[in-house]
Amino acid sequence: MEHQISATAGTGAGLTVGLVVNPVAGLGGPAGLKGSDGADVQREALARGSVPRAGARAARAVRALLAAAPGVRLVTMAGAMGEDSVRAAGGSPRLTGEARPAGATSAADTRAAVAAMAEADLVLFAGGDGTARDVLDALRPLGADAPAVLGVPAGVKVYSGCFAVSPAAAGLVAAGYTPGAVAEAEVVDLDEELYRDGLVGPRLYGTVRVPADARRLSGRKTGSSAAGPGSAEGVAREVVSRMRPGVRYALGPGATTMAVGRELGLATTLLGVDVVEAGPRPRLLGADVTEARLFDLVRGHEALLVLSVIGGQGFVLGRGNQQISPRVLRAVARGGPGRRALVVLATQQKLAGLRGRPLLADTGDPDTDLGLAGHVQVITGHHESTVYRIAAASEEYAQ
Amino acid sequence: MSGHAAEPFAKLPVGPKPPLRRFHQARWDEPIIFEQSRPGQRGIAVPGPGAPAVELPDSVRRAAPPALPEMSQLHVLRHYVRLSQESLGVDLNVDVGQGTCTMKYSPKVNDSFARAVAELHPLQHPDTLQGVLEIYWRLERMLAEISGMARVSLQPGSGSAAIYANIAMIRAYHAARGEEHRDQVITTMFSHPSNAACAKTAGYEVITLMPDADGYPDIKALRAAVGPRTAALLITNPEDTGIFNPRIAEFVELVHQAGGLACYDQANANGILGITRARDAGFDLCHFNLHKTFSTPHACGGPAAGACGVSEALAEFLPGPVVAEQDGRFSLVTPPRSIGKIRPFLGVTPNVVRAYAWIMTLGAEGLRQVAETAALNNNYLMHKVLQIPGASAPWDRRRIEQVRYSWQELSEETGVHSEEIGVRAADFGVHYWTSHHPYLVPEPFTLEPTESYSKEDLDEYAAILAHVASEARTDPELVKGAPYNSPIHKIDPTPLDDPRQWAPTWRAYVRKHLA
Numbered sequence: 001m002e003h004q005i006s007a008t009a010g011t012g013a014g015l016t017v018g019l020v021v022n023p024v025a026g027l028g029g030p031a032g033l034k035g036s037d038g039a040d041v042q043r044e045a046l047a048r049g050s051v052p053r054a055g056a057r058a059a060r061a062v063r064a065l066l067a068a069a070p071g072v073r074l075v076t077m078a079g080a081m082g083e084d085s086v087r088a089a090g091g092s093p094r095l096t097g098e099a100r101p102a103g104a105t106s107a108a109d110t111r112a113a114v115a116a117m118a119e120a121d122l123v124l125f126a127g128g129d130g131t132a133r134d135v136l137d138a139l140r141p142l143g144a145d146a147p148a149v150l151g152v153p154a155g156v157k158v159y160s161g162c163f164a165v166s167p168a169a170a171g172l173v174a175a176g177y178t179p180g181a182v183a184e185a186e187v188v189d190l191d192e193e194l195y196r197d198g199l200v201g202p203r204l205y206g207t208v209r210v211p212a213d214a215r216r217l218s219g220r221k222t223g224s225s226a227a228g229p230g231s232a233e234g235v236a237r238e239v240v241s242r243m244r245p246g247v248r249y250a251l252g253p254g255a256t257t258m259a260v261g262r263e264l265g266l267a268t269t270l271l272g273v274d275v276v277e278a279g280p281r282p283r284l285l286g287a288d289v290t291e292a293r294l295f296d297l298v299r300g301h302e303a304l305l306v307l308s309v310i311g312g313q314g315f316v317l318g319r320g321n322q323q324i325s326p327r328v329l330r331a332v333a334r335g336g337p338g339r340r341a342l343v344v345l346a347t348q349q350k351l352a353g354l355r356g357r358p359l360l361a362d363t364g365d366p367d368t369d370l371g372l373a374g375h376v377q378v379i380t381g382h383h384e385s386t387v388y389r390i391a392a393a394s395e396e397y398a399q
Numbered sequence: 400m401s402g403h404a405a406e407p408f409a410k411l412p413v414g415p416k417p418p419l420r421r422f423h424q425a426r427w428d429e430p431i432i433f434e435q436s437r438p439g440q441r442g443i444a445v446p447g448p449g450a451p452a453v454e455l456p457d458s459v460r461r462a463a464p465p466a467l468p469e470m471s472q473l474h475v476l477r478h479y480v481r482l483s484q485e486s487l488g489v490d491l492n493v494d495v496g497q498g499t500c501t502m503k504y505s506p507k508v509n510d511s512f513a514r515a516v517a518e519l520h521p522l523q524h525p526d527t528l529q530g531v532l533e534i535y536w537r538l539e540r541m542l543a544e545i546s547g548m549a550r551v552s553l554q555p556g557s558g559s560a561a562i563y564a565n566i567a568m569i570r571a572y573h574a575a576r577g578e579e580h581r582d583q584v585i586t587t588m589f590s591h592p593s594n595a596a597c598a599k600t601a602g603y604e605v606i607t608l609m610p611d612a613d614g615y616p617d618i619k620a621l622r623a624a625v626g627p628r629t630a631a632l633l634i635t636n637p638e639d640t641g642i643f644n645p646r647i648a649e650f651v652e653l654v655h656q657a658g659g660l661a662c663y664d665q666a667n668a669n670g671i672l673g674i675t676r677a678r679d680a681g682f683d684l685c686h687f688n689l690h691k692t693f694s695t696p697h698a699c700g701g702p703a704a705g706a707c708g709v710s711e712a713l714a715e716f717l718p719g720p721v722v723a724e725q726d727g728r729f730s731l732v733t734p735p736r737s738i739g740k741i742r743p744f745l746g747v748t749p750n751v752v753r754a755y756a757w758i759m760t761l762g763a764e765g766l767r768q769v770a771e772t773a774a775l776n777n778n779y780l781m782h783k784v785l786q787i788p789g790a791s792a793p794w795d796r797r798r799i800e801q802v803r804y805s806w807q808e809l810s811e812e813t814g815v816h817s818e819e820i821g822v823r824a825a826d827f828g829v830h831y832w833t834s835h836h837p838y839l840v841p842e843p844f845t846l847e848p849t850e851s852y853s854k855e856d857l858d859e860y861a862a863i864l865a866h867v868a869s870e871a872r873t874d875p876e877l878v879k880g881a882p883y884n885s886p887i888h889k890i891d892p893t894p895l896d897d898p899r900q901w902a903p904t905w906r907a908y909v910r911k912h913l914a
Contacts, residue, residue, distance in 0.1 A: 387623045389617070
């Protein structure tokens with residue numbers, strides 16, 4: 001759908017945007033925890049060295065919003081749930097609700113915050129699929145009067161359709177929002193308990209209204225069932241035939257990379273990052289590793305990252321595989337361009353489903369993402385590949 | 400369909416026909432011809448007067464009779480007429496919906512010429528074949544002129560066989576230069592998939608370029624893909640979208656710079672005959688499907704006829720034999736470094752004769768007019784189709800001879816898919832094909848009117864699509880339940896993917912299912 005032009009577009013005058021940050025969103029990613037729901041998981045993530053990043057990502061969104069629409073009114077919660085991000089972006093918000101200390105927020109806090117912003121034209125929230133569910137719950141009682149919402153991607157998994165492609169894209173979508181010009185988007189989530197046990201069970205929780213901007217929204221993750229049953233095996237066979245002895249391969253999450261593990265005869269995981277070393281007798285050096293362990297395993301070794309593509313969205317980095325951090329990428333690329341470190345896997349079917357959108361990287365560090373931009377070879381089957389564009393999520397939709 | 404009132408009888412004057420045909424196809428529930436065999440039944444062809452009696456020596460007589468059906472002439476005739484009534488095709492309906500396969504009318508007069516060569520034997524001495532060899536020679540020269548290539552082989556029995564011959568020549572060319580390490584072939588997503596398939600069959604790794612945001616093959620991806628391992632680029636232009644790539648010479652140049660060869664899939668040259676030539680864009684090889692462009696029968700998997708054209712540098716690798724001419728005498732020679740045979744003997748001679756006759760009746764001006772009419776027909780049909788709410792043609796680019804359209808908008812509104820709309824169209828006597836897989840264009844359908852069809856044909860076709868699209872809005876279940884007026888209703892496609900079930904011949908059917 002096309003963006004509608006109105007008198008307010010471009011300046012933000014008359015537009016009120018509420019901001020809700022889930023400060024603990026994304027904590028579980030680098031720790032290999034596949035999500036951040038629940039206080040125990042958050043403590044564990046912090047213990048494993050994860051650093052909160054949702055606030056900084058929200059600040060990037062606000063910076064882009066204010067640059068494009070200086071006249072916008074911002075309403076937010078005090079402290080880590082929004083105020084800190086607005087101030088970091090150079091804005092002055094109107095505050096509502098009570099400040100909560102970072103690390104001690106809960107789903108109930110998110111819901112209360114969204115409810116307090118029911119008067120806004122648009123609620124911008126920073127988090128992941130769990131946060132999106134809380135936003136959906138808070139809006140339900142408001143029915144048709146509920147404001148439109150838009151997600152700033154900051155979670156471990158961002159599979160729902162209500163998120164922008166990057167924080168900056170979220171700011172730009174918000175800046176261009178004309179009240180009423182909306183589209184429906186699905187909120188989906190995986191059961192994190194089952195997900196940690198290696199079972200994928202995406203559930204549709206409901207729909208929310210988002211600003212109509214199909215270009216800058218990441219779209220809902222699509223299932224991989226559309227691809228033929230033989231295709232993942234074909235891709236896996238090709239990957240294995242290209243493996244060189246002594247080289248370490250970090251296999252990202254996903255059914256296709258799991259098939260690579262199967263082809264090697266190794267017990268790799270469906271949802272974690274695993275490190276294998278190729279050779280006459282391939283070895284599994286680490287299963288479901290954290291960012292820190294991954295860094296240790298690849299540093300100083302010849303290594304490559306074997307990554308699948310999130311169907312419908314195109315993300316290769318930064319969604320469900322935050323263990324592969326900027327420093328891991330730098331270590332693997334060993335001074336060369338980052339994309340040389342990538343072995344990307346996708347069936348032709350999956351690439352066709354991107355409808356011409358590029359592959360996307362959102363490592364959290366825009367410079368790292370920019371270093372990846374260009375064309376990468378994508379293995380699409382046995383003796384089959386394509387050359388496809390990969391872009392920095394933060395840059396791709398910045399215009 | 401149920402609910403039709405009885406049609407009035409003998410009401411004069413006869414009323415006008417409704418705008419859409421009240422079509423109903425024949426359904427004969429016809430057994431396989433082998434099932435109709437009755438021992439001892441015969442159809443007799445009486446030999447001509449004066450034919451000498453021939454006694455075959457025992458050494459060439461079969462010990463057991465062949466397992467052929469035994470039937471009378473009437474029953475054979477009836478069988479095939481019935482099957483022909485259960486079919487759609489260019490002789491029966493407006494067959495513009497088989498985009499990329501390209502259906503055009505084959506003038507019946509050309510069949511009479513093909514009959515004239517039917518009794519030649521491929522092992523006859525060339526001295527007794529001078530007429531047909533001259534036809535081969537002259538057709539080769541015409542196709543060389545049309546493509547700009549130096550030499551042409553007419554041996555392949557189909558378009559895909561011609562692509563395979565080209566791949567084999569590419570492999571032989573690099574091998575002759577000591578460059579066997581070139582093991583990658585680049586093609587594009589909207590080139591005919593036979594290109595990727597043939598390259599893979601020949602052992603190459605295939606790199607397929609996706610379209611860029613403008614619908615052209617991504618030239619930046621090509622830059623990233625070419626290198627010392629590049630054997631060749633295999634590309635169609637215009638692609639299956641109907642969009643002509645104006646930077647095609649740059650594509651060729653990039654591949655040449657990397658040491659690779661460029662091969663133009665001109666299977667369907669309907670949009671470019673007499674307008675642009677493969678060699679002029681720098682291509683080293685090309686191929687034609689004689690049925691797509693030069694009006695021979697499509698033949699549903701063969702024997703059709705393909706032609707491969709090559710530049711001077713590749714002529715020594717052509718499949719053999721080829722026809723040579725000296726002082727008006729024609730002989731068969733095998734090029735010095737020939738890749739060998741792509742099929743037995745010379746080629747599919749009846750189709751070579753038909754293609755020759757077709758070109759001779761048109762001449763150079765006529766060929767160009769074919770291309771201009773095909774493009775005009777296509778753009779007229781596109782204009783009509785795009786007036787149907789819910790139909791679109793992605794990328795907003797000028798189209799040449801075909802268009803890959805999309806019903807995405809209609810499908811999102813109604814839940815009716817493109818396949819279902821195409822099947823419902825069969826209730827009005829036409830059909831269409833969607834697209835190769837995977838679908839890059841959502842809810843695709845591909846129409847290609849060629850030069851054969853009249854304005855009235857195209858109006859009728861567009862009116863059928865408009866009607867079915869409107870049915871999808873008012874009664875989606877009706878469309879999803881179609882067809883109602885065709886001999887076969889819903890079929891289960893899963894046996895096509897199951898080697899235990901499929902049976903392309905009667906013998907295989909007996910072995911797999913009756914044994």
